[in-house]
Amino acid sequence: MNRKKNNKVAAVIDIGSNMLKMRISQLKKGEIVDIDVLEYPLSLGHEVFTEGKIRFESLRELSRVLHGYSSIMNEYGVDQCKVVATTAFRDAKNRSYVLDQLKIQNDITVQVLEDDQEKTLIYSEILNFLNQIENKKSENALISYIGAGTIGFSVYNGKHMVFSQNIPMGALKLHDMLGNIQELTEDFYTVVEEYLHSIIGHISIPFNKGIVSNLILTGNEIQLIAKICSVEPVNDCYTIPAEMLTDLFKKIRSMSQEKISLQYGINEETAELLYSALAIYISLIDFTTSDYIISPKVELWDALMRLMLIPKSGDEYFEHVRENAISCAQEIAKTYNCNQKHSDNIRKFACRIFDKMKGAHGLDHRKRLLLELAAILHDSGHYVTAKQHLLSAFDLIKDIDVYGMTDDEMLITAYVSRYNEYDVPNYDDVEFLRISDKNRLIVSKLVAIFRLANALDKSQKQKLKDIKVKLDNDKLLITAESNDNVYLERWAFEQCAPFFKEVFGYNPVLTIKSSLI
Structure with a gap:
């Protein structure tokens, strides 16, 4: 591969709750340019949210894939690498054993990001993005990241964050916690909505009686939701009408996972998460007066890559x-x-x-x-x-x-x-x-x-x-x-x-x- 010696190549490996991802990038003319992006599905979050631990079978699979990632990094001549893990590792009771084995078997040191660290890195990228959009810089907003196991919840007043809270309840965790009830009632969506209200409904944000003008959401399911709503990104940002989201939720909330899967051409696991994520999104809409949901295509590794490759x-x-x-x-x-x-x-x-x-x-x-x-x-x-x-x-x-x-x-x-x-x-x-x-x-x-x-x-x-x-x-x-x-x-x-x-x-x-x- 031809590249200048002073063009550093960096890699970020993100061990998520249901996906292991690697991104390899370098800096060209002041811009971060991707060289390769790899994904491998894992079910660590499901194991941790239901059993409290990461199974050693999953650890062996994780270790095997990481060996493969290491070989690819060597081929690209990666100079520096950051390996991070989020909710699944945070919540795993046996995380010390798992981290130790990854160090021994793969010679990899995994940084388990705390909730606040993860969300702050993502929010910093969102604000960087918003500051580049005309007329968005001065507007207030509720900024939220919905992950597999957590909801990040911050309020921006146009200049600074004035409120920040993390809720230990994401799309996957919500489903895994309440999944057993689904077989007992045809009115399962009511259970989910009541449970979410018992958590999110108690949040009191210090801003105009708890109401802000804009809703900015990011998360793993937002691209799927945008696709279902036939919304295309403009300048790496989705703008989804809130009414469209509400209509979609009303449509699927009483449908079975199998029916959702067939209706939208997705697997049943994704269908489960789609419903849970939508339920959370709908709960957050009540905090705003906005008719639209803004969703920039921003991920955790954007911030991590920036910190590695861009001086200062x-x-x-x-x-x-x-x-x-x-x-x-x-x-x-x-x-x-x-x-x-x-x-x-x-x-x-x-x-x-x-x-x-x-x-x-x-x-x-x-x-x-x-x-x-x-x-x-x-x-x-x-x-x-x-x-x-x-x-x-x-x-x-x-x-x-x-x-x-x-x-x-x-x-x-x-x-x-x-x-x-x-x-x-x-x-x-x-x-x-x-x-x-x-x-x-x-x-x-x-x-x-x-x-x-x-x-x-x-x-x-x-x-x-x-x-x-x-x-x-x-x-x-x-x-x-x-x-x-x-x-x-x-x-x-x-x-x-x-x-x-x-x-x-x-x-x-x-x-x-x-x-x-």
Whole structure:
């Protein structure tokens, strides 16, 4: 094969719930160009959703196909390869054994993407796509990805994501969970609709009474639905009338799988998923005023390939995550009546200290984002109770969905938020011992910084508008100006200084200057 040596060839292998796919691409004149795309049907999702595990027979089949994929990658001279797995692996109880065997048998390291990671990568590609379409950039939308085992659900206000939630219920999982009922009643579609309403109906999005202007859907079944509706893509995007989708659902919801299969020339397994996917799509239409469903031809591996082949895309992607995570967190903070002026102030202070201590803490920009999220959300516990507000904040934050953040990261954020001037992380605390030693160290470092920043606005009256931070030998010198009574801030700072010194070895010193004589 003829290709320039500096034209890198990359491969993405996506181990999905019902399909194993490989895409090989390279960058030509700034555009990603596909060299080869391969697909192999698997039923991992069905096994996991019904039995809880991936069978070893399926593992052997997966391993065999991956060997074949490896040979093809060698033929094309692939320089870098990313292997990812999604819902089926996430939910499999024996995933550690399966991952270990794939490493041993195939010398492949599989990254099991968390729900938030998977959806955020897809959403980033959708927003890239929308920003290229005239007049779509400024419009608000509900953006949803319907997978085999999960539904991703985000709200875009025209500038940022303001809401993000993942629901553990996809087209395949929905069918496998309720499939046994189908033989007991001819009114099965009512069961599905009621079950979906019990989950999706409780979602309350913070946007114009829960209604947005546009509905943007992606998922494995959308191309099939578009084909049945005789809708052709224009510029790699389907635009399907909502009424057409509703009519199709009414038509098939009381039909058997066999009849759906014969009617539309598809196999029975696809017919099962078609019904489940349509039921989910119809449920989402109620959140919008749109007469159309927009469905760009975007997949997970588009984002993964971009990150591998296009320089600087990694930085751009992180900035996308950061902006939208903060936007979502601020929207959540409004719901819990948090003081935004206070959180903005200590977020600024915390970042100043974090940046100045870079050589001492060794933490990356992702951990800096967790510090920002903790500053935004730390007062949320007061919404529940003033008596145990720190513990309430911890319980709320650890279970909150924030755009682009993993469960592990939100747990770290929750820990950072739950300590004030009286309390510090304690290695004897049973709850604290539940997280890994690595994460305990990260929490301790972030808590040391957060407590110091929080102390500087203890009164929540922004008496210190800004601070200057400087390292001088073994001291962290913080200077500020204020003509107000700052005795509360000085007291809180002194309370928090010893733990900071214990963690970093630097003694914090606060100097507040006044222009009053």
